[in-house]
Amino acid sequence: MALEKITEVVGTGVPVMGDDIDTDRIIPARFMKCVTFDGLGEFAFFDVRFNEADGSPKDHPLNEERFAKASILVSGENFGCGSSREHAPQSLYRYGFRGILAQSFAEIFFGNSITLGMPCMTLPRKDLDEIAATLKADATTEIRLDVPNRKVFVGEKEYDAQIPETAREGLIEGRWDPIAELLESSEQVDQVAGSLHYV
Amino acid sequence: MQDKPKSLFEKVWEAHEVGKLSDGRSQLFIGTHLIHEVTSPQAFGMLRDLNLPVRYPQRTFATVDHIVPTDESHEPYSDGLADAMIKELRKNCKENDITFFDTDTGKQGIVHIIGPEQGITQPGMTIACGDSHTSTHGAFGAIAFGIGTSQVRDVLATQTLAMSKLKVRRINVDGELAPGVYAKDVVLHIIRTLGVNGGIGYAYEFGGEVFDNFTQEERMTVCNMSIEGGARCGYVNPDETTFEYLKGRNYAPTNWDEAVEKWRGLRSDPDCEYDDVVNIRGEDILPTVTWGITPGQAVFIDQSIPHPSELPEKDRATAEEALEHMALEPGKPIIGTPIDVAFLGSCTNGRLSDLQEAARYLKGRKVAKSVKAIVVPGSQVVAQIAEQQGLDKIFTEAGFEWRGAGCSMCLAMNPDKLVGNQLCASSSNRNFKGRQGSISGRTMLMSPLMVIAAAVTGEISDAREVFEIGRTAA
Numbered sequence: 001m002a003l004e005k006i007t008e009v010v011g012t013g014v015p016v017m018g019d020d021i022d023t024d025r026i027i028p029a030r031f032m033k034c035v036t037f038d039g040l041g042e043f044a045f046f047d048v049r050f051n052e053a054d055g056s057p058k059d060h061p062l063n064e065e066r067f068a069k070a071s072i073l074v075s076g077e078n079f080g081c082g083s084s085r086e087h088a089p090q091s092l093y094r095y096g097f098r099g100i101l102a103q104s105f106a107e108i109f110f111g112n113s114i115t116l117g118m119p120c121m122t123l124p125r126k127d128l129d130e131i132a133a134t135l136k137a138d139a140t141t142e143i144r145l146d147v148p149n150r151k152v153f154v155g156e157k158e159y160d161a162q163i164p165e166t167a168r169e170g171l172i173e174g175r176w177d178p179i180a181e182l183l184e185s186s187e188q189v190d191q192v193a194g195s196l197h198y199v
Numbered sequence: 200m201q202d203k204p205k206s207l208f209e210k211v212w213e214a215h216e217v218g219k220l221s222d223g224r225s226q227l228f229i230g231t232h233l234i235h236e237v238t239s240p241q242a243f244g245m246l247r248d249l250n251l252p253v254r255y256p257q258r259t260f261a262t263v264d265h266i267v268p269t270d271e272s273h274e275p276y277s278d279g280l281a282d283a284m285i286k287e288l289r290k291n292c293k294e295n296d297i298t299f300f301d302t303d304t305g306k307q308g309i310v311h312i313i314g315p316e317q318g319i320t321q322p323g324m325t326i327a328c329g330d331s332h333t334s335t336h337g338a339f340g341a342i343a344f345g346i347g348t349s350q351v352r353d354v355l356a357t358q359t360l361a362m363s364k365l366k367v368r369r370i371n372v373d374g375e376l377a378p379g380v381y382a383k384d385v386v387l388h389i390i391r392t393l394g395v396n397g398g399i400g401y402a403y404e405f406g407g408e409v410f411d412n413f414t415q416e417e418r419m420t421v422c423n424m425s426i427e428g429g430a431r432c433g434y435v436n437p438d439e440t441t442f443e444y445l446k447g448r449n450y451a452p453t454n455w456d457e458a459v460e461k462w463r464g465l466r467s468d469p470d471c472e473y474d475d476v477v478n479i480r481g482e483d484i485l486p487t488v489t490w491g492i493t494p495g496q497a498v499f500i501d502q503s504i505p506h507p508s509e510l511p512e513k514d515r516a517t518a519e520e521a522l523e524h525m526a527l528e529p530g531k532p533i534i535g536t537p538i539d540v541a542f543l544g545s546c547t548n549g550r551l552s553d554l555q556e557a558a559r560y561l562k563g564r565k566v567a568k569s570v571k572a573i574v575v576p577g578s579q580v581v582a583q584i585a586e587q588q589g590l591d592k593i594f595t596e597a598g599f600e601w602r603g604a605g606c607s608m609c610l611a612m613n614p615d616k617l618v619g620n621q622l623c624a625s626s627s628n629r630n631f632k633g634r635q636g637s638i639s640g641r642t643m644l645m646s647p648l649m650v651i652a653a654a655v656t657g658e659i660s661d662a663r664e665v666f667e668i669g670r671t672a673a
Contacts, residue, residue: 019517020395020493024631028638029610033266033280035240035287037348047638077513078396081429081493082631083610084331085238086347104396107431108331112347125513166363169222178361179249181220182353188217189254189359192228196214197461198321198452199230199258 003174006117009099009145011071013154014061015132016045021075022082023109027091040087041094066139074131075102079120080109089113099145101152101161103128114167117176119147121161131159148172204468206367207436208402211342211465215325217359224361230324231258231341232354233310234297236288237265237612238329242351243291253295255358260319261292262300264309266612269575269602272302281613308578308604311335311546315419316580318448321458322437323465327354332546332628334425337434338418339441340465342402344432365431366400366474369467371407374481378669379662381556382417383548383626383646385409386424387487387497393477395495398430401474404467405435409481415444416552423547424628427494436466488533488659489630489644491521496630497644500661503532524632525641526620534659536643539621541572541654542635543599543647545609548626549577553647554585558593560651560666566598567657573600573615575607599654611636624653 031043049060057063073092079102080088089112092100100113100120113120123131131154134141144153145161147168152159163171170176193199205213217226232255234242239261246253253259266281276282285302292299300306300313307313311332314320322340326333331345346360353360370393372385390397403425410418418435425433435441442459445451452458485499496518498504506529507518522529527536543549543557554576566572574594576582582604585591591601608615609627616636617623623635623642630642643659652662663669 018520019513022493022629022631024610024629024634028633029612029636032237032612033278033284035284036244037241047633052638078399078429081395082331082629084329084333084345084347086241086329086349089347104399106396106429107399108345108347112349115347115349164363166222166224173221175220175222177349178220178222178224179349179353179356182226182357182359182361183251185217185226185359186357189226189228189357192215192217193255193358196228196230197458198324199255 003177004117005174006119006171006176007147009072009119011098011143012069012140013072013074013131013135013143014067014070015074015135016061017076017132019077020081021079023080023085023088024082026080026088027085032085032087037087037090037094040091041096044091044095071096071098072143072145073097073100074128074135075100076125076128077103079105081106084108086112089116089118093118101128101131114170115177117171119145119163119171121145121152121163123152123159123161127159204471206404206467206471206473207340207434207465208342208365208367208404211323211325212364214323220361224363226359227325227362228359229327229354231260231319231326232358233314233326233328233333234259234261234351235265235310235330236263236284238348239291239351240284240287241348242355245349245352246355249356251356253297253355256296258358259297259355260300260314261288261297262307262310262313263288263302264606265610267302267605268613269605269607269615272603278614305579305583308580309546309549309606311423312550312577312581315339316448316578318445318451321445322441322462327360331426332423334430334432335419335423335546337422337425337432338415340434340437342432342434345426365402367404368398368401368475368477369404369406369473370477370479372405372409372479372481373407374409376409376481376484379648380484380486381646381648382413382420384484384487386421387489387494387644388484389479390424390428391495391497392479393428395427395493396429398425398428401430403428403430403433404473405433410435414552415440416550419550420547424494427628437462486646486649486662488649490525490527490533491518492524492630492632493517494628494630494644496521498533500534504529506530534661536659537622538570538624538653538658540617540623541566541570541650542608542623542625542627543650544575544577544607545627546577546606547628548647549575549581551581551584553626554581554590557647557651558590560648561597561655562593564597564655566654569657570654572598572654573602573608575602576604579604608635610634624650624659626650
């Protein structure tokens with residue numbers, strides 16, 4: 001099962017700044033009443049984007065026309081904290097995001113995102129604030145995530161970014177979804193099972 | 200030469216490691232896979248697309264908890280989507296020979312409550328479930344991970360996960376807790392001390408005198424919220440308390456003595472090296488209540504709501520957002536904040552002991568007129584035993600609604616939701632914006648006893664004063 005090698009993500013970005021943006025905010029629980037992930041894209045950040053009473057749009061970056069085509073999300077610290085729901089990265093991916101930049105990521109969210117082939121890279125806060133300011137000034141600024149070299153290019157500027165080696169390796173070698181490799185070692189799996197006191 | 204001393208985490212990890220993957224991660228055997236209706240249907244769909252069978256159906260256990268209504272028991276449920284999801288799980292379990300604790304079995308309940316209750320959760324296991332509070336099972340000395348749906352697919356198809364090994368932080372809570380201070384206060388205090396992202400990259404090993412003296416259920420409450428501190432899992436070294444809890448349960452080992460003998464060796468070696476050690480005094484912990492929109496935004500009951508300017512700079516923006524959402528005034532004592540709803544339940548605090556402790560103090564009292572109060576047992580077994588003990592009567596006579604088992608108003612995927620900007624005193628685990636079903640709804644996390652105190656007074660109160668706990672000596 002050969003997967004695409006994800007070495008770079010190129011597009012425009014949208015700043016959704018703030019810390020501890022949790023998975024309930026990314027996809028409210030009521031939208032998890034579904035048996036497939038199809039169609040989750042339209043519900044990304046739903047409750048912070050639309051008024052409860054009449055469904056009218058709120059003041060939120062994702063509602064701004066100039067950011068409509070953005071494929072890279074820029075945020076703050078501890079992005080994706082809370083529940084393990086894969087619905088959260090699935091909704092962002094189906095909305096059209098292909099990469100996320102933040103100060104740090106909650107681990108389950110990070111793992112879920114990488115398994116979708118959506119790179120999540122971390123940068124220091126001052127760099128993220130600067131990138132957000134650049135995007136606000138000019139939403140057409142091109143952003144390029146360079147996964148192998150751990151760099152982010154925003155217009156003319158170059159930033160050092162971080163991504164754990166396992167995720168970097170998986171993305172650039174086209175092994176970001178581990179299922180094929182996990183299936184290969186069936187015999188060893190049975191051996192380990194046989195050695196356990198409780199199986 | 201003796202082996203290098205190891206932590207329990209390392210021991211369990213090594214016993215379950217199948218090998219290394221090409222990206223450097225480990226392939227880890229998952230001994231017990233728990234599934235529920237919200238995060239598994241998509242995984243079964245992926246499995247069908249790949250034409251793969253469930254690899255170890257006998258190591259997979261299912262229940263319904265997130266969307267199950269707590270006030271109606273007849274199917275079809277009035278919520279068609281919820282009804283469809285339950286039927287989907289029922290079908291998937293049947294087709295794949297998976298044990299399903301369905302609503303008519305008398306054993307249905309919140310997945311993290313029934314695993315231990317049925318004796319499925321045992322020391323030295325690796326456990327995975329598509330729910331972040333899987334960390335609960337660490338209370339038994341299991342290494343238990345919350346996972347995403349693609350990983351649910353991985354476990355269904357291979358009984359393994361691709362995982363990176365974690366560092367281990369030992370958190371010692373020594374000394375003694377004062378009367379009226381509970382496991383929930385301990386974990387809220389740990390989270391506010393170490394931060395909501397302080398645990399990233401770590402497994403939390405909880406120990407010290409407070410944990411030694413804790414009941415098995417209290418240990419579950421703390422491990423349950425490890426994820427709120429950013430840790431991927433939390434655990435306690437198993438001991439006689441653990442073994443005693445498991446003895447005689449449905450899925451407990453039949454070769455009991457042999458199993459216990461094995462379990463005794465499953466603990467961190469006394470001289471093992473941790474990646475980090477944190478020491479906390481039990482005496483320093485008071486009843487704790489959250490005032491904000493993350494579980495780390497908490498104060499002791501005798502403290503005031505902080506001014507953002509008093510907080511470290513990095514916490515100020517979220518604090519301001521929290522104060523605006525919660526409509527709370529900085530500098531004002533947290534005590535006396537009026538509440539609208541009291542919720543007792545969830546995988547954190549919906550166990551039998553939580554209901555017993557709450558009922559003990561609630562007996563003979565009345566819920567304040569302004570408060571809507573519901574109690575949701577964590578499982579049908581909890582409900583049944585509680586009813587045998589007459590706890591349901593105590594709750595209903597006080598003015599609580601006595602409900603069926605499920606996750607209920609913790610995440611509000613069923614009809615139990617806050618309305619408008621109601622403020623809820625909640626025994627659950629998350630106070631995120633919108634978490635309890637209304638985007639403007641407000642949640643304050645606290646121990647079950649503090650929920651009861653808030654319910655009867657109609658405002659955030661010190662349960663020790665309301666119920667005269669630990670005041671007799673004065």
